Amino acid sequence: MKSWTLRIATIVAVVLGGVIEATAQTGETTRVHRASDPATGAEVRVSQSPAGSIVMEIAAPGVTVTKRASNGTVTTVVRVAKDELTIEASRSAIIVSSGGRKVEATAARLERLGEAQALIARSPAARQAAELLGRISFGQFSPLTLAILSTRNMLLGTAEATAARGELGARIEGMATEPRLMRVSAQQERVQEDAQNSQGTGSSPTDCWNKYVKEALLAWAEYEDCMKNSGFFGDLACALLYDMRAIGAFTWWMKCVAIS
Amino acid sequence: MGALILLVQIVVSLVVTALSLPALLGTVPALRDQPAGLLVMGVVLAVTFVGIRLVWPRRKT
Numbered sequence: 001m002k003s004w005t006l007r008i009a010t011i012v013a014v015v016l017g018g019v020i021e022a023t024a025q026t027g028e029t030t031r032v033h034r035a036s037d038p039a040t041g042a043e044v045r046v047s048q049s050p051a052g053s054i055v056m057e058i059a060a061p062g063v064t065v066t067k068r069a070s071n072g073t074v075t076t077v078v079r080v081a082k083d084e085l086t087i088e089a090s091r092s093a094i095i096v097s098s099g100g101r102k103v104e105a106t107a108a109r110l111e112r113l114g115e116a117q118a119l120i121a122r123s124p125a126a127r128q129a130a131e132l133l134g135r136i137s138f139g140q141f142s143p144l145t146l147a148i149l150s151t152r153n154m155l156l157g158t159a160e161a162t163a164a165r166g167e168l169g170a171r172i173e174g175m176a177t178e179p180r181l182m183r184v185s186a187q188q189e190r191v192q193e194d195a196q197n198s199q200g201t202g203s204s205p206t207d208c209w210n211k212y213v214k215e216a217l218l219a220w221a222e223y224e225d226c227m228k229n230s231g232f233f234g235d236l237a238c239a240l241l242y243d244m245r246a247i248g249a250f251t252w253w254m255k256c257v258a259i260s
Numbered sequence: 261m262g263a264l265i266l267l268v269q270i271v272v273s274l275v276v277t278a279l280s281l282p283a284l285l286g287t288v289p290a291l292r293d294q295p296a297g298l299l300v301m302g303v304v305l306a307v308t309f310v311g312i313r314l315v316w317p318r319r320k321t
């Protein structure tokens with residue numbers, strides 16, 4: 001019995017160690033920016049691959065929008081549950097895929113552009129993603145806001161898109177004509193968040209979970225980044241920092257849901 | 261003594277869960293939703309606790 005339990009424990013330890021080691025080593029892209037929107041719980045990550053492609057991922061509960069720009073092609077993928085919408089735009093063509101249908105509009109077949117737009121408008125994933133992107137805000141002067149608004153504009157139907165285009169244009173004009181110094185929204189959000197966290201109570205279990213996930217993901221991302229450029233002792237320091245942050249986050253979550 | 265050992269086993273299980281959960285959430289985005297995440301948290305906690313109970317050295321009578 002004892003030898004079996006020892007074997008099982010060894011196998012579990014080796015598998016867990018392998019999984020953690022493998023996941024820490026696989027990240028080839030460099031994370032450029034990461035921000036969270038408290039209003040929606042969405043997290044925006046911007047990363048760059050060694051080949052030069054830039055990926056912006058907006059992840060909220062139930063909705064994921066990924067935008068990849070590489071080699072003159074911008075690919076937007078929207079996932080809502082099992083529904084997926086893909087829009088691939090390049091200089092020569094726009095290809096829209098949704099629900100098993102694929103429409104390709106090129107300069108030679110320009111009449112298919114309306115069909116492609118109709119396919120986007122019919123997609124439930126596009127509708128939900130546009131609704132989410134409309135609620136996300138990182139402040140008027142954040143580059144993320146412009147990227148999010150332009151993505152939303154692309155996902156909206158014809159009539160709404162015209163109105164959204166106006167809104168986007170007004171924002172860009174505002175940015176150009178009103179340069180001024182101001183405290184960035186990220187700091188303001190952080191202050192509000194810290195105030196809520198210090199209070200501890202008053203949050204629903206869902207709020208507690210969302211905040212815990214946010215902190216856990218930051219801890220994991222920090223660990224991955226730390227492991228990329230460190231030697232043996234650096235690895236130990238990375239692991240120690242990760243342990244402290246992960247245990248701290250878990251303890252906070254237990255306190256938040258009043259288990260402790 | 262038995263109660264103390266049980267308490268230590270529970271604490272160790274919680275620590276293991278706390279350390280493995282960020283890695284799981286970071287690698288499997290589907291677990292970031294509350295129901296799936298809590299389910300996995302419970303499973304990790306239970307499996308770890310059972311594992312620790314099994315490998316915990318026992319005094320021979």
